[in-house]
Each structure stands twice: as structure tokens, then as C-alpha cells.
Amino acid sequence: MTEFDVFEERIEIEYFRSTAPSVRAFLTSLRDDAEILGSTCEECGHVEVPPRDACPACGADVESFEPVPSEGELISWTDDGDEAFGVVALDGTDAGFVHALLDDDVEVGARVQAVFADDREGHLSDIEGFEVIG
Amino acid sequence: MRGEVAIVGVHQLATEAEMEDVPEERMVFDAVKGALADAGVDRDVLDTVIVAGNDVLDGRTISNTFTAEAEGGYMKDETKVAHDGLHAAVYGVMRILSGLHDVAMVVAYGNHNSISYEQWTNFALDPFRIRPTGLDGIHLAALQARRYYETTDATPEDAARVAASNLAAARDNPLALRSDDVDPGDVAGSGVAADPLRQLEVAPPGDGACAVILASADRVDEFDPDPAYVQGIGHASDALRPGDDAFHRLRAAGRAGGTALSRAGVDADAVDVAELTELFAPHQLMLAETLGLADHGPDVLDDGVAVNPSGGALAGHAYFATGLHRLAEAARQVTGRAGDRQVDDATTALAHGASGPAHQANAAAVVSSEVGP
Amino acid sequence: MREDVAVVGTGITPGEDKRKDADIPTLMREAAQDALADADLTPQDLDAVVVGNAGEFFAGTNMPDLFGLSEIHADGLPEMRIHTGGTAGASTGLAGFYHAASGLYDTVMVVTFEKLGDVNAQQALSTVYHPIFQRQYGAGAPSAAGAQAMRYIHKYGSDKTEYQAAKIAAKQRRCAMEVPYAQLKMELEPDEIMESPPLSTPVKFLDTCPATDGACAMIFQTADAAREAAGQPAWVTGVGAITDGVNQPHRDWADPEACVKAGRKAYEMAGVEDPVRDFDVLELYDAFSFQEIIWHEALGFADRGEGGSLIDEGMTTPDGEIPTCPSGGVLCHNPIGATALIRQAEAARQVMGTADHQIPDVDRSLGHGWGGVIQFFTAMIFETTPQGEPP
Numbered sequence: 030m031t032e033f034d035v036f037e038e039r040i041e042i043e044y045f046r047s048t049a050p051s052v053r054a055f056l057t058s059l060r061d062d063a064e065i066l067g068s069t070c071e072e073c074g075h076v077e078v079p080p081r082d083a084c085p086a087c088g089a090d091v092e093s094f095e096p097v098p099s100e101g102e103l104i105s106w107t108d109d110g111d112e113a114f115g116v117v118a119l120d121g122t123d124a125g126f127v128h129a130l131l132d133d134d135v136e137v138g139a140r141v142q143a144v145f146a147d148d149r150e151g152h153l154s155d156i157e158g159f160e161v162i163g
Numbered sequence: 164m165r166g167e168v169a170i171v172g173v174h175q176l177a178t179e180a181e182m183e184d185v186p187e188e189r190m191v192f193d194a195v196k197g198a199l200a201d202a203g204v205d206r207d208v209l210d211t212v213i214v215a216g217n218d219v220l221d222g223r224t225i226s227n228t229f230t231a232e233a234e235g236g237y238m239k240d241e242t243k244v245a246h247d248g249l250h251a252a253v254y255g256v257m258r259i260l261s262g263l264h265d266v267a268m269v270v271a272y273g274n275h276n277s278i279s280y281e282q283w284t285n286f287a288l289d290p291f292r293i294r295p296t297g298l299d300g301i302h303l304a305a306l307q308a309r310r311y312y313e314t315t316d317a318t319p320e321d322a323a324r325v326a327a328s329n330l331a332a333a334r335d336n337p338l339a340l341r342s343d344d345v346d347p348g349d350v351a352g353s354g355v356a357a358d359p360l361r362q363l364e365v366a367p368p369g370d371g372a373c374a375v376i377l378a379s380a381d382r383v384d385e386f387d388p389d390p391a392y393v394q395g396i397g398h399a400s401d402a403l404r405p406g407d408d409a410f411h412r413l414r415a416a417g418r419a420g421g422t423a424l425s426r427a428g429v430d431a432d433a434v435d436v437a438e439l440t441e442l443f444a445p446h447q448l449m450l451a452e453t454l455g456l457a458d459h460g461p462d463v464l465d466d467g468v469a470v471n472p473s474g475g476a477l478a479g480h481a482y483f484a485t486g487l488h489r490l491a492e493a494a495r496q497v498t499g500r501a502g503d504r505q506v507d508d509a510t511t512a513l514a515h516g517a518s519g520p521a522h523q524a525n526a527a528a529v530v531s532s533e534v535g536p
Numbered sequence: 537m538r539e540d541v542a543v544v545g546t547g548i549t550p551g552e553d554k555r556k557d558a559d560i561p562t563l564m565r566e567a568a569q570d571a572l573a574d575a576d577l578t579p580q581d582l583d584a585v586v587v588g589n590a591g592e593f594f595a596g597t598n599m600p601d602l603f604g605l606s607e608i609h610a611d612g613l614p615e616m617r618i619h620t621g622g623t624a625g626a627s628t629g630l631a632g633f634y635h636a637a638s639g640l641y642d643t644v645m646v647v648t649f650e651k652l653g654d655v656n657a658q659q660a661l662s663t664v665y666h667p668i669f670q671r672q673y674g675a676g677a678p679s680a681a682g683a684q685a686m687r688y689i690h691k692y693g694s695d696k697t698e699y700q701a702a703k704i705a706a707k708q709r710r711c712a713m714e715v716p717y718a719q720l721k722m723e724l725e726p727d728e729i730m731e732s733p734p735l736s737t738p739v740k741f742l743d744t745c746p747a748t749d750g751a752c753a754m755i756f757q758t759a760d761a762a763r764e765a766a767g768q769p770a771w772v773t774g775v776g777a778i779t780d781g782v783n784q785p786h787r788d789w790a791d792p793e794a795c796v797k798a799g800r801k802a803y804e805m806a807g808v809e810d811p812v813r814d815f816d817v818l819e820l821y822d823a824f825s826f827q828e829i830i831w832h833e834a835l836g837f838a839d840r841g842e843g844g845s846l847i848d849e850g851m852t853t854p855d856g857e858i859p860t861c862p863s864g865g866v867l868c869h870n871p872i873g874a875t876a877l878i879r880q881a882e883a884a885r886q887v888m889g890t891a892d893h894q895i896p897d898v899d900r901s902l903g904h905g906w907g908g909v910i911q912f913f914t915a916m917i918f919e920t921t922p923q924g925e926p927p
Contacts, residue, residue, distance in 0.1 A: 034184060040222060042659040044290075044596040047555055047651070047749075049562045052291045079292040083565055085402060085606040088579050104406065105313070107305035109357040114302050116310075116405040125406020127293055127306075137313050153295040164640065212779075218619070219598045224591040224663040225621030228908040232781040238794065240801070241779035241912075242627050245592075245599070245619040254616065254631060261637035262538045263775070263805075287598035291559070396640075400615040402605040415612060422614075426640075519599050524615070 051080040054094040060151035065143060067097035067122050076122045086123070097122050100142035100162065106135050117141055117159055129158035139163070164426055166534045168259050169383050169390035170494040172202025172376035178340040178479040178488075182370040187221055187274045190372040192233035195270050198374035199235070203387035209376075210264040212236040215244045215251035215271035215483040219283060222276060234270050247271070247440075248373060248487025249516030249526040253396045255377045256528075265379040272372035273482030280368050283482075284520040289403070300442075301365060303405070303521040305357035308445035310411035312359065315452075319359050321461035322445040323347035326364045326477055328464060329441070333474025335503035338488075340369040340479020350444075364444035364477070371481025373488050380534065391494035391530045394429075394511075397422025398526040400519070410521065413446065417453030419527040420515060424455070427529035429511065431455035434529075436496045436512040437463075437470045438489035442480060446522060447471065450515065454527075469506045472496070486516015490528055497532040537805075540922040541636040542762035542769030543884040545575025545755040551719030551748040551869045554653030558749075560595060561604030564647050567751035567874075568608045571645060574890070575755045576766050579609035583641040588618045588628025588648040589873030590907075593663045596655055608647050608753075621664070622677075623821070623907030624648065625877030626777075626914035629754060633772055633916070636756045643761060648874040649751035657747060664909075677823065678744060680910055682736025684789035685826035689738065691790045692841030697829070698738050700844035702726040705743050705825035705867060707853055712864025714893035719748045720868045729825075743825040743867075750871030752878045759922065770884035770901075774808065774917035776801030782909050795834040795906065795913040802915040803836070806900075806923065811836040811858075812851075816898040817886045818860045819879040821905045822867060828852075828860060831904060835915075854895060862886075862893040876905030880916050887918045899927040 048056075051068055058066040068080030068091045075086035080094050101119035108114075113130035131144060140163040149155035174197025176182075176190060191214070199206060212234050216226045223229065227236075227243040234241060244251040248271025255267035275283075284300030311317060324347045333342030345353075345363065353363040376386070383390040399418035401409050409415070424431060437456055441447035447470060448460030456470070457463045463470045471477075473492045476485050493512035495501040501509075511531045518524050547570025549555075549563055558566070564587070572579065585608060587601035597603060601610075601617040614635075620627040625648040632646035652660065661677075689697050703726045712718040724742065732742035762769045778801070780787055780794035787793075799811075808814045820835075822828040829843035837858060838846055846852045852860040861867075863882040866875055883903035885891035898920075905914040920927050 038222065040593075040663060042593055042596070042663075043656045044654050045656075046290060046596065046654045047557065047559055048291065049557075049559045052559070055291075081606070082562060083607045085404065085611065088606070088609050105306045105310045105411075107302050107309065107357045107359070108355070109302065109305075110355055112297070114296065114298055114306065116306055118406055123406070124404065125410070127298065127405050128296055137309065153292075164638075217598070218592045218663070222663070224593050224660075225619070225908050227620065227779075228664075228782055228911065231779045231908075231911070232783055236779045237781045237784070238778060238797065240777045242618065242630070242777065243620050244631075245601075245617040250616045254634065257634045257638035257640065260538060260639060261634050263634075263637070283598060286592075287602060289603040290597055398614045398616060399612060400602065400605060400610065402611040403602065409612070418612065419614075519602050523602050524599070526616075 049082050051082045051094060055079050056151035058096060059155040060149045063145040064096040065099050066094050069093045069095060077124050078119055078122045078126050103135060103137055103139045103141050105137060106130055115159055128156055131158040131160045135161055164260055165394045165428060166392060167380050168256050168393045169378055169380050170375055170393060171378045171383055171386035171388060171390055172198040173491045173494055174198040174201050175338050175373040175488055175491045176371055177338045178369040178371035178481050180340060180369050187272060188230055188233040190272045190274060191230045191270055194372040194374035195235045195268060198376050201388060202376050206235045208266050209235055209239055209268050210266050211258050212239050212241040212268045213244060213251045213255050215248040217483055219286060220273055220275055220278060220482055235268050246524050247483045247516040247518040247526060249490055249514060250398055252375060252487060252490055253398050253526045256393055256396050259377055259379050265382055267377040268374060269377060270374040271484040271487040273484045274370045275368050287520050300520040302357045304443040305360045306405060307411045307521060308359055311445055311449050317448050317460050320347060321448055322364055323350035324464050325447045326350040326444040329471050329475045329477040332472050332504060333478035336473050336478060339474045341367060342474060342478060360443055366442045366476040366480040369479045369481050371484045373484050373491050375487060375491055389498045391497050391532060392534050393528055394531050395423040395427030395529040400524040403521055403523060413449045413453045413522055416450055416515060416517060416522060416525040419525040420454040420513060423527040423529045433511050434468050434513045435509040436472060436506050437468050438473060438492045439471060439515045440476050440485050440489055440517040442476050444477060472504045472506055483518060486526060489516055490514040493530045497530055537637055537923060539637050539639045540759040540771060541633055541756050542771045543754055544757050544762055544765040544769050545571045546881040546885055547571035547574060547753045548717050548878055548881060549750045550717045551750045553746060555749040560600060560649055560651050561607040563649050563751040564604050565607040567753035568645060568647050571753035571755050581643050582609055582613060582645050584614040584635050584644045585610035586616055586618060586628050586631045586646045588624040589650055590621050590624045593660050594650060594652055594655060620912050621907040622872055623876040623905040623912045623914050624873045625875050626880060626905030629877045629880045629916060630775060630777060630914060632756050633775060636758050642758045644756045645753060646877060647753045648877045650871040650873040651749045652747045653749040678736040678739060681824040682739045684910060685738050688790035688830055697844055699726060700829060700847050701743055701825040702729040703847045704828045705729045708861050708865045708867040711862050711893055712868035715864050716892060718864045718868040720746055739824050739826060745823045745866045745870040748869055748871045750874055752874040752881055754877060754881050768888050768920060770887040770918040771922045772916060773919045773923040774802035774806030777914045780911040782911055789910055790830060792834050798913040798915045799835040802917050806917040815858060815900055815902050817862060817895045817901045818858060819863060819882045819903045820860055821876055821879055822861060822865050859895050862895055879903040879905055884918050887920055
């Protein structure tokens with residue numbers, strides 16, 4: 030090793046992201062109502078969660094945001110030893126919702142439901158994760 | 164487009180865990196100089212230069228500001244694709260097909276400094292809807308793999324066989340970052356990366372670079388190597404939709420490959436060698452299916468097309484250089500320059516590149532030693 | 537050229553320093569939807585999409601094209617991203633052109649954006665500089681522009697140059713009054729610009745571009761499809777791009793060799809011999825007013841050292857012989873990664889007859905861009921008829 034063979038640097042950049050209506054509505058719903066909001070396309074009926082302002086199925090503008098059930102079927106999961114994540118097909122929606130799993134022993138096909146935090150700020154972490162209910 | 168564009172020079176740096184004392188510019192320079200030497204030509208012959216690089220990896224915005232000269236791009240029509248090197252090659256082919264350029268240098272590199280693959284992929288996720296969960300590309304790959312196992316007959320044992328096979332193949336590849344003599348049981352016992360992925364099933368990141376020279380077919384005689392004709396190209400990107408079938412079927416990869424094959428005028432069964440970007444072992448099985456190389460992914464382990472004789476990405480990936488490694492390998496295979504890993508009678512090869520979390524952005528090329536059908 | 541290619545539709549979002557109501561996918565979508573409507577096409581008509589912006593650190597997302605794919609109708613389509621800093625918009629436009637000119641894709645949409653309003657700009661911009669040699673000292677693009685202007689004045693400038701730059705800035709700002717999407721609309725006299733505070737001597741505050749949240753989309757089609765377009769297509773008859781090297785010691789920002797060469801390549805392709813005579817309107821990438829003088833010279837509209845005379849003689853105002861930046865240009869609207877595409881889009885609009893500040897009787901226009909450390913140069917020429925055909 031010679032001197033100065035490594036040049037250290039730390040890049041720190043702060044972001045203050047403007048949000049689209051779907052995101053505003055989604056975060057508000059998490060904080061105020063402990064509900065997961067989805068978006069419903071008036072053209073083709075596709076229900077997306079988390080909500081988006083354009084329909085991923087047909088490309089139309091979407092302006093309708095409604096709460097969706099916070100439970101559904103676990104269609105995939107992973108566990109790295111520290112954290113577990115799952116893809117949940119929430120009932121009545123056409124998308125897979127990705128979030129933390131709270132149980133150690135899960136199987137694809139399990140019924141799971143969201144557990145909300147008591148203190149919520151309008152952030153994805155307002156959902157602590159999903160627990161198995163059956 | 165068949166018979167119109169050829170690969171006439173290739174140089175790939177050996178992928179290393181850390182290239183000490185080697186900044187990005189040097190890696191690019193060595194790759195480009197090597198390709199020019201391989202082709203037996205000077206920089207003067209180049210009409211255009213396309214680099215594939217990533218600012219986040221480099222820790223620098225507008226990364227090609229600093230690499231342009233090393234790329235051979237000084238006073239040339241030089242540009243940068245912010246996707247995998249195989250996307251840059253696809254763009255290079257388009258430039259030649261347009262008739263406005265005859266010779267293109269395509270160079271791709273990845274020098275991962277101190278950013279991890281986990282950070283790099285997490286930073287690519289939707290900042291509102293997924294990134295805050297802390298998920299990264301390895302978790303997403305695990306979610307894809309589990310969906311794949313649940314919906315097909317493929318099993319984790321098949322993925323373990325892929326890892327063992329690729330690591331063994333890499334022993335014949337002096338350019339690989341790693342190789343190993345392991346059996347599927349060792350893979351299964353290598354510790355959990357993110358279940359169902361095992362550590363040995365995750366492509367290790369390294370520093371690497373590769374350069375490929377493309378030329379209009381009517382100029383191939385000006386270059387030393389036997390040409391490998393690029394007979395078809397394709398590319399496609401999928402939005403990240405973990406609930407859709409596209410997620411575990413790697414739909415965009417299938418479209419990229421399908422388009423390349425269709426343009427080349429061949430079916431998947433004409434492919435002798437497939438060099439695929441399998442950043443995770445199960446993905447090689449998924450790719451085999453979506454590309455039409457096998458109805459049942461694990462079948463490629465037993466017969467038919469040779470998949471990843473180089474060891475693939477599992478033998479070491481270098482971010483955006485990885486897909487170009489695959490193209491370089493495909494070119495070597497069809498021109499008999501693959502050394503100890505040469506597949507007998509290889510005349511047609513399929514190269515695939517992927518980047519982004521969950522293999523979202525894909526490119527493919529079909530190369531052949533024969534100019535016509 | 538294998539295929540004749542034309543622009544058939546464009547979309548430019550209204551500029552604000554911070555679009556508080558929209559995120560990046562929303563901005564991209566607005567531009568994309570506008571371009572599709574302008575071209576009278578549907579998303580199903582798209583064969584490929586190319587995305588560009590000026591930096592992952594600016595966007596706050598790695599590979600930022602991927603998270604808005606479905607918003608721009610690109611989910612599942614051939615898609616790639618181009619990134620060359622300030623000229624990313626033009627490089628992306630060139631990529632879109634090549635997708636079509638290759639003969640492989642008939643209808644190609646290019647979408648570019650920037651949203652610096654979301655980030656601490658100083659922190660983000662600091663990542664442009666070389667980490668070891670420059671990062672602590674780089675004060676951003678204004679210092680480069682100041683050095684460039686100083687160099688020009690030293691080499692050629694008379695005591696008129698600063699005022700000529702102020703007149704150019706006033707011209708640009710007056711033009712923007714006619715352009716609804718332009719972020720900055722302020723009618724100013726050259727004296728007011730001269731009196732504005734210095735940013736990086738001799739460049740003053742009002743000589744300088746803003747940072748805008750915005751997007752631009754443009755749709756290319758190959759000939760058979762373009763001929764079916766309802767409106768007048770803008771045929772691409774010349775393209776050129778050249779990269780200079782940051783490390784070349786003889787590089788002279790007052791005489792940018794790469795800009796000269798990029799222009800010449802495009803001119804040769806389009807059969808342009810006398811730029812002043814052959815062009816009807818120019819959209820140059822004047823991020824700073826002084827640059828217009830230098831770009832006019834490099835692109836052959838004036839002799840070396842004479843570029844400032846164009847504004848003095850009234851050649852470059854909207855009613856002049858070579859109107860330059862009737863859109864108001866970069867000085868009035870600058871979503872960095874989109875800005876160079878906007879130069880191409882405005883040049884195309886002038887040929888299509890759809891520009892907000894339309895110059896009468898345009899047959900041939902030029903869209904120019906630069907990026908990096910004033911090192912990447914691009915040029916795209918548009919005409920009312922394809923290459924080789926009379927107007």
C-alpha cells in the first residue's frame with residue numbers, strides 16, 4: 030500500500046420531492062385512517078396499489094382513489110435472516126403490494142393482513158408489516 | 164438487418180473484486196486499446212463511440228465527461244447510454260444500420276468503489292411506493308424466484324445446479340472473477356442471501372470493463388479477426404410490478420430475445436450457445452424459458468443449448484459491463500476464440516444483458532459466424 | 537441514410553422553478569401525452585421509447601427512467617436511457633432519430649426531463665466535478681461560463697462584447713413573452729441586464745439561465761408513417777455530434793472546435809453551404825447570453841471575433857435574417873436534461889408551423905446543444921422536405 034491510494038468521500042444530498050396526487054392521497058390515508066389506498070381506473074377497472082395517477086394496464090389518467098382491503102393472499106416472500114418481505118395480493122386489487130412480513134414462518138398462499146402503527150406520520154412505515162391470519 | 168453489421172474486435176478485462184489503483188478512466192482505456200489492438204486498427208477508423216456507465220457507481224454526475232477521451236471519443240461522435248453495455252451495443256448497431264456510421268466502438272465498465280449492489284438497486288426503486296421499505300435487488304430477485312418456483316416445476320435444487328455448473332465452467336475462463344468446484348449441496352448450504360436465494364446463487368459484484376468494435380459488414384476485411392455477424396438485436400424494459408406474471412417470467416427479457424431471434428430469422432433451437440445475464444441462479448432458468456431455449460428451464464442443464472459456458476454473471480458481474488461481457492463471449496464462441504471453454508460447432512449465439520432491480524431493462528443480440536441465412 | 541425520419545409531434549411542459557404538484561413520472565407523462573396528441577397518435581402506435589435526463593443525483597433516483605415507465609406508455613416496450621449531462625436532451629433526441637433511421641422502429645418517442653426543484657441544487661451540482669481535483673472549488677456552470685466569456689473577450693472582444701451579450705439576453709427575454717410555457721417572462725432593456733448583479737464576471741445574473749422543473753417529448757417517424765401525418769412533418773436532414781476532451785490543454789472555449797465540427801457534420805449531410813442564407817431560424821443552446829456570440833461564430837454565421845455584430849445589426853431578432861432563439865431559449869426556460877431536446881423540438885416546431893413564437897416561412901431550422909464541461913456538442917437540422925428533396 031502506498032500513501033493516498035484511497036480517496037474517501039461521502040456524498041450527501043437532500044431531496045424534497047414534490048408528490049403527485051396519488052402519493053399525497055396514499056400517505057394521508059395511511060396516517061389519518063390507517064387505510065391502504067388504491068387507485069381505480071374508470072376506463073378499464075384496473076385497481077392499483079399503491080395508487081398511481083396513470084393506469085398501468087390501459088394508460089388512462091386515473092383520479093379515483095379509494096381504500097382497498099388491507100388483507101389478502103401472500104403470493105411471494107423472502108427472508109434474509111434480519112428482515113422478511115412479502116408480495117401481497119390485497120383483496121380486490123390487481124397489483125402486488127410489497128412490504129415487510131412480521132412472522133417468521135410463512136408460506137405462499139397464506140392470508141395476511143396489515144398491522145398499522147399506533148403513531149403514524151404519513152409514510153410507508155405507518156404499516157409495520159403484514160401478519161399471517163390464516 | 165442480417166449480414167449488415169459485424170463484431171470485428173473485442174477486449175475484456177478480467178473482472179476483479181477490486182481493481183486497486185485503477186480508476187474508471189484507466190479501465191475504459193485498457194478495454195478500448197485492447198479492442199483496437201485485437202482488431203488491428205487505430206482509433207482513426209472509429210466513426211462513433213458509445214459508452215455505458217452509471218453516475219451513481221462512479222460517484223460522479225455526467226460520468227462520460229471524464230471517460231470520453233479514454234473511450235477513444237475525442238473529437239468523435241461520442242455518446243453515453245445509461246443502461247447495460249449490451250444496450251449500448253444495440254444502439255451502436257442502430258447507428259451503423261442507419262448508414263451514417265460505419266465503425267462503432269462500444270465500451271462498458273463498472274467500478275463499484277464502495278457502493279454495494281444493495282444500495283445501488285434500492286436507489287433505483289420508486290422513491291414513494293417501494294424504496295422506503297428498504298428492499299433491494301437481491302430481495303426482489305428472491306421474490307421473483309419464489310414466484311417462479313411456486314408457479315412452475317422448477318425447484319431450488321435446479322437453481323443450485325445452475326450455480327454449481329456456472330462456477331465450474333468459470334474455471335476455464337481466465338476473465339472470470341470467481342470459479343469454484345462445488346456441488347449443488349454446497350450451494351444449498353452456502354448460507355441464506357435472501358430466501359430462497361443462497362449466497363452462491365448471487366452474482367458477486369466486481370470491477371470490470373469490456374469493449375467491442377462493430378463495423379458495417381462491407382468493411383470487415385479491414386479488421387484482423389474473423390467477423391461475428393450481429394444478425395438480430397432487441398431490447399425491452401418492464402415496469403416493476405411484483406404482482407404480475409411479467410415479474411417472474413422476465414417478460415422484457417423474453418421480448419428482447421424474441422425480437423433479436425426474429426430479426427435474425429432463426430428460432431431459439433438454432434442457438435448453439437446462450438450467454439445470459441443471470442444475476443441470480445434461478446434467473447438463468449427463468450431466462451431459458453422466456454427466451455424459448457427450453458419449455459422447462461432446468462432442461463438446459465442437461466442437454467441442448469450450452470448456457471453460460473463462460474460462467475455467466477454468477478462468475479462475476481461488473482454492473483453495466485456485464486451484458487457486454489456476454490456479447491464478447493458470444494462473439495468469441497462463434498469465431499472459435501473461446502479457448503478452453505469453446506463449445507464445439509458453435510455458429511449461432513444469443514447474448515443477453517439485464518440491469519435495473521429485478522432484471523427490468525433487457526437487451527439481446529444474436530450473433531453468428533455466417534453472414535447469411 | 538437508410539430511412540428518412542421526421543418529427544411529427546412535440547410536447548413541452550410549462551416551466552416553474554419547482555412544480556410542487558408533480559413528480560418526475562407526472563412531468564414525463566404530461567410531455568408524452570402532449571406529444572402524442574400533437575402527432576395525433578395513440579400510445580399503441582409507439583414502437584420504442586428513449587428517455588433522457590441529466591443525472592441520477594439530480595433526479596434522486598438511480599436509473600430514473602424505470603420508475604415512470606407505465607406513465608409514459610413504455611412498459612414492456614423497447615426502452616433505453618441516454619445521459620450526457622446538459623445536452624442529454626439532444627443526445628436522447630439523436631438516439632430517437634437513430635432508432636428510426638436504422639429502419640428497425642417506425643414510431644419512436646423521446647422523453648426528457650429534469651426536476652432540480654426537488655433537490656438541494658448545490659449538493660447535487662457538486663457531483664459534476666472531479667472528486668479529487670475540482671469538487672471543492674467548482675462553483676457550478678456559471679464559473680465555467682464566466683471563464684468562457686473572459687477568454688472570448690481576451691481573444692477577440694472589444695469593449696462592446698458585454699453590452700452585446702446584454703442585448704442578446706434582452707432579445708431572448710423579450711421573445712419569451714410570446715411563449716406560454718417559458719418559465720421566465722420578463723421584458724427587459726439591455727441596460728437593466730448590465731446593471732444586474734455579477735454572477736461570475738463578466739456574466740451577470742440576468743445573462744444567466746434558470747433551473748426549471750420540466751419535461752419535453754418528441755416523436756419521430758420513418759417516412760411512410762410520417763407522410764400520413766396530418767400536419768407538416770419536420771424532416772431530419774442533418775445530424776452531427778462531437779465530443780471534446782476535458783483534459784486537452786489546447787482546448788479553447790472561445791473557439792470550440794467540437795462545436796465547429798458537429799455543425800459541419802450536420803451541414804454536410806443536409807447540403808448546407810452558407811448557414812446565414814440556408815437557415816431560416818436557429819435554436820442555439822445559450823445557457824448564458826455570451827455563448828450566443830461564440831456559437832454563432834463556431835456554427836459559421838459570423839467570422840471569428842465578429843459574432844457580436846449579429847445582434848448589433850439586428851440579424852438575430854425575430855424579424856431579422858437569422859432569428860435566433862425566438863422561443864426565449866435556455867435563458868428563459870431550462871429543465872436541464874430536457875433543454876437540448878427543447879432546442880430540437882422548437883426548431884422542429886418552426887418547420888412544422890406550430891411554434892408559439894412562430895417565424896414566418898420557415899423551410900430549414902437548426903437545433904443546437906452543448907453539455908458536460910462545455911465539451912459535448914450536438915446539431916440537428918430540420919426541413920419541410922426530406923433530405924435531397926427541394927422545399
